[in-house]
Each structure stands twice: as C-alpha cells, then as structure tokens.
Amino acid sequence: MTRHSRLAAGTAAIALAAGLAGPAAAEGGFSGDTIKIGILNDMNGPYSDTVGPGLKSVVQWAVDDFGGAVNGVPVEVLNADTQLKTDIASTTSRRWIDEDGVDVLVAGSGSPIALAAMEVAKEKGVAVLNTGGLSSDLSGKLCTDTATHWSIDTYAAARMGANAGKVLGAKKWFFITADYSFGESLQRDTEAELAKGDATVVGSVRAPLGTTDFSSFLLQAQASGADIVAMANAGNDTMNALKQANEFGLAAGGQKIIGLVTSITDTHAIGLDAANGLIVAESFYWDRDDETRAFSKRFSDVYGRVPTQSQADAYSAVTHYLRAAEAAGSDDGRTVTAQMKTMPVKDFFAIDGVVRPDGRMVPKYLYMLEAKAPADSQGPWDLYKVVEMIPGDSVYRPLEESPCPLLGG
Secondary structure, three states: OHHHHHHHHHHHHHEEEEEEEEHHHHOOOOOOOOEEEEEOOOOOOOOOOOOHHHHHHHHHHHOOOOOOHEEEEEEEEEEEEEEOOOOHHHHHHHHHHHHHHHOOOEOOOOHHHHHHHHHHHHHHHHHHEEEOOHHHHOOOOOOOOOOEOOOOOOOHHHHHHHHHHOOOOOOEEEEEEOOHHHHHHHHHHHHHHHOOOOEEEEEEEEEOOOOOOHHHHHHHHHOOOOEEEEEEOHHHHHHHHHHHHHOOOOOOOOEEEEEEOOHHHHHHOHHHHHHOOOOEEEEOOOOOHHHHHHHHHHHHHHHHHHHHHHHHHHHHHHHHHHHHHHOOOOHHHHHHHHHHHHOOOOOOOOOEEEOOOOEEOOOOEEEEEEEEOOOOOOOOOOOOEEEEEHHHHHOOOHHHHHOHHHHHO
C-alpha cells in the first residue's frame, strides 16, 4: 500500500470511528453536568494584546452564539494566566481536568504552553484546541490524537515569507529569532524553504523572550549586508524589534523587513511611518469582507481595536469543537477530535476549512499583507493592503511529508 493510500485509509478509519463513537457516547451522555472549556492564556505578558482578555471574550462569544449548551448540557468557560510558564500550564491543566472536570483546553499562548497542554491532555483523553502555538511540530512530529492545530504555523509562515523574498529578488537573509521552540522552528522552516532556491542565510541571532533592547542584534543585521531582515519572533518582541529597526534606519538603508509572524497589534503600535512596506503573513485580516468586518466591529465595540488572528482562530476552533461534540453526542476528547476531522469548518475565519488527520486545520486562504503608506490609510486600523490571498492547502505541509505519527509512517 502506498503512503497516499495509507493516508486515505486513515482518514476513512477516523470517519468510521467517529460515526461509531457518536451514538455510543450519546447513550451514556456527557462526562458531567457541564462541558467545561479551559483557556491557557497570557493575561499580562508579552502576548496579552494578541490573546489575553480578548481571547477570553471570543471564546465566551463562541459559546454564547452556539446557544450556551450542547445537547442540553451547559457550557462553562474557565480562564488562567500561565505567565508563559510551562510548569503553570501543566499544573493548571492537570488540576482543571482532575478536580474541575475540564473537557477541552484552549492553548492560546505560545508553542511551549501548547505542548504542555497536549502532553497532559493526551494522558487524560481531553481535547486540545491549539490556537496560539505556532511551531509546525505541534501538528507534525509532536501531534496527538486529542489535539487540533488552528493557528498559522511556522511551516506555512516560512513558505509565505520565502516566496515574498523571492518576489522581491532578495538573495541574502538575516534572522532575528526568538530563543525558544517557536522561533527555532520558524527559522528552521524558513531556511528549509530558502534552500530550495538560490537565497542564502548570511547570519542570525537568538534573542531571549521579553527582550526590550534589540540594538546589538539590529547592528549585526545592518552590518551583514542582508537584503532581508526576518523577524522570527512574536508579540512584544516583534513590536520592539520593528520599532528599533526603524530607529536604526534598516529600511531607509535598503533592507527589507519581513515579520514572519506579526500581529496587527504590533503594526498598529509602531505606526505606519515606521512599518510602511513591512511584509507579514497572517491567517486572518479583519477587512477582508462583510463577515470579518462584522466580527471585528463586535470586538472593537468592546476593546477599541480589531481582533488578532489568534483571537479569530480561537472563535473558529471553539465553535467547531461544539459542533463536533453535538454531532458525536460526547465530550470525550478522542471522540470529539475524531468527529472534528470529519466535518467541514465553515465560518468567517476558515471559510471552507478542513481538519486533516494530523490535526492541522487548513483554512481556505492565508494572506500575504504589506503595511500601507500613511497617506493611503483610511483609519487607525486600515494598516495593510492584501498582496495575495493564498490557498491554505498550497502552503501548509503536505500530508505525505508530515512526520505526524498518527499517519502511520
């Protein structure tokens, strides 16, 4: 049997398992008198604008919009600030599951937090919605049968960034990389894409999470002669690096800046005078159409700004989980996760998405965006022009290349 045949057979087996599990689970009802969703969040740290209180709100909105219950079982949302510490994420996950009866974890704040949640959830048979961990390993070699991956990942961001560099005619790259698993994965995946062409990496530096002074790193990038300086970081780290890159005159000196994973809140914070021409890859853009604008207005009415991609994908993930739990008649993590893989994802975020056998949710489009010139902006959040809407299945890692152990090797 070919690998393609094995993948097709695996998908069919998942669908069959979900179909069989649904009625059986429905006969026994749900595991308790409430379906509990636990959010592993960053409420005050470097990702708090990207996730934080806004993430908590959109998860609650997803529950409310679904009707607040699944098959008559009410849904409750819990929220915890992990402080971006894996030990807090693990301890909180275990306590929630063992003592509070939490049925699904929303991993909203970084790859290490997502991995900590996935390890506990796999042991306990609880579903994980990874809406904030970006390492491609989370739906690759580290995938589990209770986890789905909703955030843009480093493989897709790398492919989009490398392609943008090719379009710009860039041959030499320099990386400023967050010194933890996400940054390492992002640089690794981008370098792999660059190796397929004629671009070379002329240097890189590792910056600890929470770095506020990027001057030494930027001076190295400036001196490297790179055509592109790639920010392989996120949150406040990206914002600080971009602000200081403008102060050091990297763009004025002819170097192009690419934020491989940059939140719209980062671009807004530094302003278009500094960000003009910045290239970013996103899985969500608030001004795409009427549906995205309606969701963004709802968010803006509360927070005074538009939602980030992490907040938008969390709404999508929770909604799809609730639909799958309803269809399966169960809140068992493996049963619901299997059911999620049999159902299309239809909402303002994914449009017509699919959850693959490796847990990777692939939306219809991802977006290559370029920061506007200040004179072209029509409002405080009119920050980007859409350079390209790229089909999701053309930039996420192909299933036949995935190292996910669920696929059978």
